[in-house]
Amino acid sequence: MESLKAEGTNFVKLGEDFQASVVRLMDGLSALGAGPPATQPAGGGQKQPEKSFGEQFMSGLTTFDSKADMPPWGDDDIGEKFGVVYEGVRDGMYESMGHLSSKLQE
Known part of the structure; x- marks a missing residue:
């Protein structure tokens, strides 16, 4: 017994x-834009202050800000198909891993 x-x-x-x-894992994928975070961001999920026009202009010249709301695999035909499969597998994995964790602790 012991x-x-x-x-x-x-x-x-x-x-x-x-x-x-x-x-x-969930937070790492979220940081890459590939899923929701497991934890809320610091500050209660408050949005960043809006950038000035000059900051937005410079940022647009040096980054891919126009693609900021797009998943990392893109939004073309192949990217959309990949996203459907990836998100289904990812969401199922998140659910099963959470269940496994709770069963191990039980």
């Missing part, structure tokens, strides 16, 4: 570690 209790504690720790890894 051995089972000790190993049960290890499973709780394993579940917590797995959940932390899931959060890091």
